[in-house]
Amino acid sequence: MNAVFYIAAAVAAVSTIMVVSRSNAVYSLLYLIVSLLSVALIFFVLGAPFIAALEVIIYAGAIMVLFVFTIMMLNLGPQTAEQERKWLSGRAWAGPSILVAILMAEMLYVLWGGDHQVEGRHIVEPKEVSVALYGPYVMIVELSSMLLLGGLVAAYHLGRRVHGDGKEQQP
Amino acid sequence: MLMLPEIIVVVTAMAVLVADLFLTERLRMGVTWLSLAGLAVAAGAVFATPMNGSMFGGQFVVDAVGWWFKLFFVISGFFTVLLSMDLLHGRTTCRMRGIGSPGEYYTVLLFTISGMMYLVSARDMVLLYVSLELATIPLFALAAWRREDIRSGEAGLKYVIVGALASAFILYGLGLIYGLTGQISLDAARVLKGSPAFWFAAAMLTAGIGFKLTLVPFHLWAADVFEGAPMPITAYLSVASKGTGLAFMFQLFFRMMGGWVHDWALMIALFAAVTMTLGNCVAIVQHNIKRFMAFSAISHAGVFIMGFLGPHDYGVPAMLFYLLAYIASTLALFAGIVWYSNETGRETIRDYRGLSRTNPLMALAMMLALFSLAGIPPLSGFVGKFFLFSVAAGAGFHWLVGIAAVNSTIALYNYLRIVREMYIEPVHEDGPAAPASWSLSITTAVLTTALVLLGIIPFFYNAINGSTIAWLSAVLPH
Numbered sequence: 048m049n050a051v052f053y054i055a056a057a058v059a060a061v062s063t064i065m066v067v068s069r070s071n072a073v074y075s076l077l078y079l080i081v082s083l084l085s086v087a088l089i090f091f092v093l094g095a096p097f098i099a100a101l102e103v104i105i106y107a108g109a110i111m112v113l114f115v116f117t118i119m120m121l122n123l124g125p126q127t128a129e130q131e132r133k134w135l136s137g138r139a140w141a142g143p144s145i146l147v148a149i150l151m152a153e154m155l156y157v158l159w160g161g162d163h164q165v166e167g168r169h170i171v172e173p174k175e176v177s178v179a180l181y182g183p184y185v186m187i188v189e190l191s192s193m194l195l196l197g198g199l200v201a202a203y204h205l206g207r208r209v210h211g212d213g214k215e216q217q218p
Numbered sequence: 219m220l221m222l223p224e225i226i227v228v229v230t231a232m233a234v235l236v237a238d239l240f241l242t243e244r245l246r247m248g249v250t251w252l253s254l255a256g257l258a259v260a261a262g263a264v265f266a267t268p269m270n271g272s273m274f275g276g277q278f279v280v281d282a283v284g285w286w287f288k289l290f291f292v293i294s295g296f297f298t299v300l301l302s303m304d305l306l307h308g309r310t311t312c313r314m315r316g317i318g319s320p321g322e323y324y325t326v327l328l329f330t331i332s333g334m335m336y337l338v339s340a341r342d343m344v345l346l347y348v349s350l351e352l353a354t355i356p357l358f359a360l361a362a363w364r365r366e367d368i369r370s371g372e373a374g375l376k377y378v379i380v381g382a383l384a385s386a387f388i389l390y391g392l393g394l395i396y397g398l399t400g401q402i403s404l405d406a407a408r409v410l411k412g413s414p415a416f417w418f419a420a421a422m423l424t425a426g427i428g429f430k431l432t433l434v435p436f437h438l439w440a441a442d443v444f445e446g447a448p449m450p451i452t453a454y455l456s457v458a459s460k461g462t463g464l465a466f467m468f469q470l471f472f473r474m475m476g477g478w479v480h481d482w483a484l485m486i487a488l489f490a491a492v493t494m495t496l497g498n499c500v501a502i503v504q505h506n507i508k509r510f511m512a513f514s515a516i517s518h519a520g521v522f523i524m525g526f527l528g529p530h531d532y533g534v535p536a537m538l539f540y541l542l543a544y545i546a547s548t549l550a551l552f553a554g555i556v557w558y559s560n561e562t563g564r565e566t567i568r569d570y571r572g573l574s575r576t577n578p579l580m581a582l583a584m585m586l587a588l589f590s591l592a593g594i595p596p597l598s599g600f601v602g603k604f605f606l607f608s609v610a611a612g613a614g615f616h617w618l619v620g621i622a623a624v625n626s627t628i629a630l631y632n633y634l635r636i637v638r639e640m641y642i643e644p645v646h647e648d649g650p651a652a653p654a655s656w657s658l659s660i661t662t663a664v665l666t667t668a669l670v671l672l673g674i675i676p677f678f679y680n681a682i683n684g685s686t687i688a689w690l691s692a693v694l695p696h
Contacts, residue, residue: 186274187344190336193228194352197329200235201359204322205374 051092051153058146059085065142076115077143083107085150092157097173220271220280223263223288224335227295230256231328238321246320250303253324257296257331264289269685276403277342282689284338286538286682287465290545294457295331297549297665299324300657301556302450311652312563317364317448326356327454334458338465342402343392346469350388353462354381354430357455361447373446380439384429391422395474404474412478420478423470424485431463432516433523434493444512449559452508453552456515457545464522464541468534471526476693479530483613486526490610491621493520498628505566507555510632511548514591517629518544521622524606527613531690535683536609540602542682543590543672547599550665551587554580557658561650567636572645580654581640583666588633590669593626598672601679 062082069075087102180188219225233256234249241248264285272279304310306320333352340346358381362374394415399406410416428436444452471479497517504510522544525537557580558573559565574581590599603626611619654662672678 183275183277184344186277187348190333190345190348190352193329193332194348194355197326197352197356198359200322200329201326201356204319204326205359205362205365207319207365 051157052089054149054153055085055088055092058149059089062143062146071139072118073115074139076111076118077139078146079114080107080111081143081146081150083111084147088150088153088157091154094170097171097176220267220273221278221339222267223260223292224332224339226256226260226263227292227328227332227335230260231325231332234321234328235325238325241321247303247307249321249324250299250307253299253328254296256328257292257299261289261292261296264292269689272341277345278336278339279341280339282685283468283534283538284465286542286686287338287461287468288335290461290538290541291331291334291458294454294461294545294549295327297553297661298327298450298454298458300661301453301549301553302327302448303657304560304655305448305450305556309655310560311650312559312561323360323363326360330354330356330360330458334462334465337462337469340469341404341473343396343404344402346404346466347385347389347392350430350462350466351385354385354459357451357459360451361443361455363448363451367446369446370448371446373443376439376446377443380429384426384436387422387429388426391419391426394419394422404469407474408477410475410477420475420482427463427467427470428489430466431460431519431523432493433489433519434496434516437493437497437516437519440516441509441512444515445506445508447508449508449552449556449565452511453549453556456511456552457548460515460519460522461541461545463519464537467523467526472530472534479526480528483527483615486523487610487615487618490520490523490527491618493517493523494622494625495520498625498632501632502628505568507565507567507570507636510567510636511552511555514629514632515548517625518591520625521603521606524610524618524622527610527615527618529609529612531687532605532612533609534690535679535686536602536605538682538686539672539679540599540606542678543598543602543669546665546669546672547587547590547597550662550669551584551591553654553658553661553665554584554587557654558650560658561652562648567639569646570636571639571643572649573640575645576649577653580662583662584640585637586666587669588636590673592630592633594630596670596673598669601673605679 059082062078062085065078066075066082069078083102083106087099087107090096090099090102230253234252237252238246238249267280267285269282269285270280302323303320305317306323308318330353333349333354333356336349337346337353340349358374358378361377362371364370395407395410396402398410398413398415398419425436427433429439432440444455447455471482494517497513497515497520501510501513501517504513522537522540525533525540527533555565558570562569573584586597590597593600593603595601603622607619607622610622653659
């Protein structure tokens, strides 16, 4: 079953190299999604299906779609619509599609064919993850929540608009 | 209650955030009082906590070194609030736009302080990393706090990018160490044998620490970030961020990889020599006082890491004492700089000309602080440098002591440039009109007294030395 791990790792490495070497932001994002999906598959074969699901839902799902939307929405107007069509031409999809097809084949193999994990790994269920988070690692969870609150407060300040008269406006 | 100081700081941060919602514009000063009171109580709580003990199954440990670091962080946070209050509440002659929102500012500042305090107590890698992020991510926003100013935004952006790069290095290094030991406890890594993966991890961690501590060649972000950040945050960056870097280096190089500490003495000595020399030489040509202070901070980073050269039971107390002297001197100097920038909005060194005639007391305080940073006896900066140099000499790095002595001379020239402007040059025709506000006056008076007394009265060094040596001799590998 180690072969599944190595193939997924290779896909992750290749797609991440493509992320940083593309000059077009949309191409980079497509490869980044592939990279995150392959990391999710790695988590899955290492015996952490819950983390794999989170990786897909949060990173490849929510955050990346948000990125793509933001980049596309920043460019409005007819000429950018033309540009977007060019961005998402068939060629742009080819590379990510091939890599995703490899991941898909691996996933189907893992689900229906072979073992579910790398040898000697213990499968970590969601319940165990939560017990660990709110048991021995509760301080880390609390610190992370403070980090998020601090970041939120700072982002609120930096994102607030200032009028011409210097009065601050609530967002 | 070992965690009491941290809890007080965090609760104060939350209380400031909530109080800010309900206070009217007239009572907005309340958030400042709340922050100052919270930090003062936290300092008292640090004193009340014992110097040893552990919580959460050994994840959170207080020992003598962590105890002193926490005290220093709380003190520097307290004086940063005092330095910031005039600017935040618009009580300056030179109004700065877009700096407001004191409630959010203090909340974010208090969060960084709590992150630093957790950092020195953390005993596992994940907690160490999360608390490091808690100490630095809000700092990115503080550097960019002046939304109107394009330089402030640039400072924030550069700090974010470099900080993220440093975090990536640190995570990679920690990940490799975890891969080698299979445990996240910092102590588990003490038994590691030298292998390529271990050395690779150590190199990654060194690079990450170098970014945080502004060691050459990882220092490039410092000047731009210091220049763009609001003035009190520049002061905070130069003391608290340096303290965090040192605490982080102590955690990794001493606790985690303690068994190897003799093997990279040469590397640390080389870093110290290059960092001191470049920092001082580049400071010669700086005209902006914030950039000047950035390079001064870089050169001091080189002095600090001499404490890691060993013999270690003397290196660490010497480093802690110099950190205390450095905090007092730098913040005393910044009180003068913040006052000058509040009143006139200018920040080049030439602008300080003739300050000794218009405001002799402030000029005297700034001169004492500059002399202390340069290391002139009997001020505390001299004593601190003396101990660190003797640590380096004791470890056999006589060439490094030679380089450090030459660097002290260059640094003295640099700092004397400001003294010359203040005492010899003719008076600036458009100098500050108002005297320093009470908060800046108190900061200057307390810190200037401290930087003189720390050097003269041996009690402070004895206290640090006595409490840390007993602890260090118990844990050090012999």
